[in-house]
Amino acid sequence: MLAHQIHITLDGVSLALNAVKTPESRAAARVSMADIEHQGDDARAEVIRVMSSRVTTHLDREDLFRASRSIDDVLDNTRDFVREMTMWDAAPGEQGATALEQVAESLEKVRAAATSTDPVDVRENCLAVRKEAGQVRRHTRKALPRSLTAS
Template sequence: MTRLWMWLRGRRAQRRQTLAGTLSAQAAIAIEGVELALRACEADADLDELAERITQVERRGDATRLQLVQLLSTRVVTPLDREDLFRFSRSLDDVLDNTRDFVLETRAWQVQPDAHSRAGLEHVRAGLRRLIKALDGSAGHINRELCLAARKEGRRVRERYDDGLRQLFSGDLSMQALARRELLRRVDVIGLRLIEAIDAVVDGIVKRTV
């Protein structure tokens, strides 16, 4: 009887799970990764510890993405087209993967990222927070306006990238400057993947309203 009860409880919990909630959880894990990347930008950061922690966070992100794929296979009705939900989840996974690489590269090159990289990561964090609000199931739908606000944060990452390049190229291109350029480029890629995630959701909303 105990095993049967545990199985039934697990089945009820699985039914209560929502696709939007799982995507929101994936975005929240991505924020955890960005927080660690921001910590890596500080002068007194323990890069070895941060590298270990973000690797664990990335694994949790992979597990949540797998959970979403399993949910998609069991749902008859979805809030958006399955293809768009899959694209969204994949792009969120890319956000976290590149954030992990940012921390690992910072440790490998032993260079402190510049202020432009930090500012770009702050825009990514703000964009992900807006995404989580957009996915809030209490309203019964995905909020398009909040998605567009999140996209603006992603576009600001490119602005920080351009500003950072101009500053780097105005000085001597030392090995340290080249390493900072690569880290800056990694942040730009994170921003691009964030925009791709948001575009997948916005595309899905447009399809459902046409």
């Protein structure tokens, strides 16, 4: 279920990345992003429904809820990014594209961790995600002022 939620979130990040690289597609991306975000909400609701109906799980229930909520936050922030980029006619440029590419790489590693049965592989992927998160923050901090002054 988490892998499905991550897949939907990756679709949203891909759409945002395309909107950064192709400014003329931004209005359509905003509409498509709303659909993807609804799919993500449905996937999260399914995670909650199934987890709430299970007596036991292999992993801690609260950890699964937290992971699902975090994945949903990524999709919500991506939706907001596309909406604000369109609304402000901002140009995030290469820094924005790099940040989105790193978000996608992080989501791929989260998916690998969520679907792995090897504890070492899970740990390595989770540590890689934490490192990528720092890179995303750095690129976002650099991209924001540039995007607002480039418009």
